[in-house]
Amino acid sequence: MNKTSSSTNLSAISRDWSAEARKAKFQKRRRRILFGIANHSVLVAMSAVFLMPLFLIVVISLMDFQQASRRALWPHPFIWHNYLEVFQAVPFLHWTLNTLFVSVLTMIGTVVSSVPPAYVLSRLNWKGRQTSFIIILATMMLPGQVTMIPVYVIFSRLHWIPSFLPLIVPAFFSSAFSIFLLRQFFTTIPDEISDAARIDGCNEWQVMMRIVVPLAKPAISAVGLFAFLGAWNDFFGPLLYLVENKNLWTLGIGLTQFQGIHHVDKNMLMTASALFMLPVIIIFFFSQKVFIEGVTLTGVKG
Amino acid sequence: MMSIGSVLVSPRRKARARNNSKRLKARAKLRTPWLFISLCMSPWVLGFLFFTAYPMVASFYESFTRFDLINSPTWIGLGNFRRMFFHDSLFWTSIRNTFWISAISIPLRICFALFTAWILTKPKRGRTIYRTIFFIPAMVPTVAATMSFTYIFNPAVGPINKFLESFGIKNPPLWFMDPRWSKWALIILGLWGIGDTMIIYLAGFLDVPKSLYEAADLEGANAWQQFRYVTLPLMTPVIFFSAVTGIIGSFQYFTEAYVAAGQVLDYSHSMYFYATHIYNEAFANYQMGYASALAWILLVITLACTFIMLRTQRRWVHYPNGSLFK
Numbered sequence: 001m002n003k004t005s006s007s008t009n010l011s012a013i014s015r016d017w018s019a020e021a022r023k024a025k026f027q028k029r030r031r032r033i034l035f036g037i038a039n040h041s042v043l044v045a046m047s048a049v050f051l052m053p054l055f056l057i058v059v060i061s062l063m064d065f066q067q068a069s070r071r072a073l074w075p076h077p078f079i080w081h082n083y084l085e086v087f088q089a090v091p092f093l094h095w096t097l098n099t100l101f102v103s104v105l106t107m108i109g110t111v112v113s114s115v116p117p118a119y120v121l122s123r124l125n126w127k128g129r130q131t132s133f134i135i136i137l138a139t140m141m142l143p144g145q146v147t148m149i150p151v152y153v154i155f156s157r158l159h160w161i162p163s164f165l166p167l168i169v170p171a172f173f174s175s176a177f178s179i180f181l182l183r184q185f186f187t188t189i190p191d192e193i194s195d196a197a198r199i200d201g202c203n204e205w206q207v208m209m210r211i212v213v214p215l216a217k218p219a220i221s222a223v224g225l226f227a228f229l230g231a232w233n234d235f236f237g238p239l240l241y242l243v244e245n246k247n248l249w250t251l252g253i254g255l256t257q258f259q260g261i262h263h264v265d266k267n268m269l270m271t272a273s274a275l276f277m278l279p280v281i282i283i284f285f286f287s288q289k290v291f292i293e294g295v296t297l298t299g300v301k302g
Numbered sequence: 303m304m305s306i307g308s309v310l311v312s313p314r315r316k317a318r319a320r321n322n323s324k325r326l327k328a329r330a331k332l333r334t335p336w337l338f339i340s341l342c343m344s345p346w347v348l349g350f351l352f353f354t355a356y357p358m359v360a361s362f363y364e365s366f367t368r369f370d371l372i373n374s375p376t377w378i379g380l381g382n383f384r385r386m387f388f389h390d391s392l393f394w395t396s397i398r399n400t401f402w403i404s405a406i407s408i409p410l411r412i413c414f415a416l417f418t419a420w421i422l423t424k425p426k427r428g429r430t431i432y433r434t435i436f437f438i439p440a441m442v443p444t445v446a447a448t449m450s451f452t453y454i455f456n457p458a459v460g461p462i463n464k465f466l467e468s469f470g471i472k473n474p475p476l477w478f479m480d481p482r483w484s485k486w487a488l489i490i491l492g493l494w495g496i497g498d499t500m501i502i503y504l505a506g507f508l509d510v511p512k513s514l515y516e517a518a519d520l521e522g523a524n525a526w527q528q529f530r531y532v533t534l535p536l537m538t539p540v541i542f543f544s545a546v547t548g549i550i551g552s553f554q555y556f557t558e559a560y561v562a563a564g565q566v567l568d569y570s571h572s573m574y575f576y577a578t579h580i581y582n583e584a585f586a587n588y589q590m591g592y593a594s595a596l597a598w599i600l601l602v603i604t605l606a607c608t609f610i611m612l613r614t615q616r617r618w619v620h621y622p623n624g625s626l627f628k
Contacts, residue, residue, distance in 0.1 A: 054439075060453070060461070116343070139354050143601055145597040146358060148597070149597065150361050151357050153590070154352070154357075205338065251445075251446075252445040295501045
């Protein structure tokens with residue numbers, strides 16, 4: 001065989017090959033597009049299912065009672081007035097402020113009292129560190145019911161029931177979950193940074209406040225956020241400690257007593273629920289990243 | 303307090319210290335900032351003593367007493383436990399309901415969360431939007447969610463049954479109002495708030511090394527085989543973790559059931575769970591001693607379930623580096 005024939009042979013083969021490859025590529029792309037469409041349609045359908053209850057809540061919240069009891073699917077006309085009336089018919093603003101007060105103080109207490117133990121447990125070497133950490137993990141697993149009754153007895157002996165104190169004060173004694181989350185994050189900060197600060201003459205307090213805390217802002221905001229939302233969404237605590245005094249009711253308690261207030265339309269409950277959910281959803285939109293990292297870091301939601 | 307001196311120790315001093323064990327101990331004491339450590343740990347230590355250690359001892363003692371909050375506890379030995387097992391039908395109702403809902407909802411939640419997380423790994427674009435949408439319900443305050451669900455699923459005024467009727471279902475279930483369906487309604491409510499479990503699974507899925515899929519591809523594994531023999535084994539630690547926390551959580555399942563039961567007046571006790579029983583005995587009947595006994599049984603059941611789970615994990619949980627903690 002001479003050179004030319006072999007080269008034509010080769011080019012024919014390569015042409016053939018490239019045609020096949022193009023075909024395969026085309027098929028692959030088509031399959032990928034089809035797969036993408038299928039995938040997205042499943043996702044869109046599931047999104048619709050997840051959003052449906054929220055959508056229905058908003059729709060019902062904008063109806064008057066006649067429309068709601070006819071089970072109308074769309075408000076006609078829109079009763080925007082509901083969102084004002086809910087503040088007049090029930091002490092909704094008062095409940096909101098109570099909830100906010102408890103949540104903000106819980107958040108402050110949790111952050112302030114959880115950062116130092118987490119720092120000591122992750123950044124310093126000392127005898128008993130491991131044991132303390134294991135005890136902290138064990139308390140996370142302990143069902144709250146086991147301690148609930150004696151704690152209630154303590155608070156009632158202190159004449160703290162009904163008041164906000166039983167909800168707020170324990171937050172200032174750090175929470176195991178927050179210590180755990182912060183510790184997980186603190187351990188990822190390299191030791192060299194704090195050692196450098198120590199060589200420069202920082203004491204431990206300064207290392208914690210000036211070096212580690214600023215670096216751990218995402219974790220600290222996650223802890224603050226979880227504490228805030230935990231208190232905002234809490235029902236059991238207020239049920240134990242606040243029910244007896246109407247002036248102290250939070251949104252959760254207020255909402256369950258809603259039906260008992262007779263001059264309020266039933267569907268206004270949806271208006272109140274929507275208002276109760278709204279801050280949480282807004283906060284979530286602005287802090288999604290912090291939030292999801294926090295959940296992933298610990299495997300638990302607040 | 304750490305000073306420059308403790309970092310820059312001269313070798314001669316070091317040698318001397320090595321010879322003198324007393325001195326070494328003194329230096330170690332100096333190096334560990336015990337004052338700082340104890341100050342930092344004090345909020346947790348005090349909290350542990352006031353809100354965990356003392357209450358545990360106290361409730362253990364109270365579980366053997368009759369105690370109504372006003373009079374001091376009187377010792378009745380095993381009376382509370384005898385009452386629980388032989389004279390309290392609501393105890394058995396609550397146990398039955400709790401086991402029933404755990405047995406159905408824990409596996410269902412795991413499967414559903416796995417599915418939603420798995421499907422979220424697929425799209426190249428828009429994953430954040432879908433993830434946000436799936437996660438929002440998990441954020442919604444439990445009371446608001448439950449109140450809304452009891453309204454939406456209300457057979458008389460709620461839209462859900464209207465949809466079902468318009469799809470030709472003649473007699474749709476009465477949901478929360480029907481003892482046979484109320485638990486299913488609660489399970490649906492729980493599945494709606496699957497977001498947090500889903501996020502953990504999603505992180506697990508995204509952690510699976512790409513090279514493993516490539517290897518499986520070269521071996522000719524199809525999509526199902528890849529999922530079954532690559533993804534799933536690597537996900538077992540996460541699944542195990544959520545199963546354990548799910549079991550622990552299910553015995554403390556309270557708010558949804560309590561709020562829903564209060565809305566529809568659940569006379570048949572179909573939504574009466576173990577935590578509801580403890581709450582009622584303690585704070586409606588002021589039987590603090592009896593409620594403490596119930597709480598300790600709860601702890602025992604929880605520990606037993608966790609222990610059984612830990613025993614089974616050797617058979618199905620794969621830890622990449624062969625250890626329990628990652």
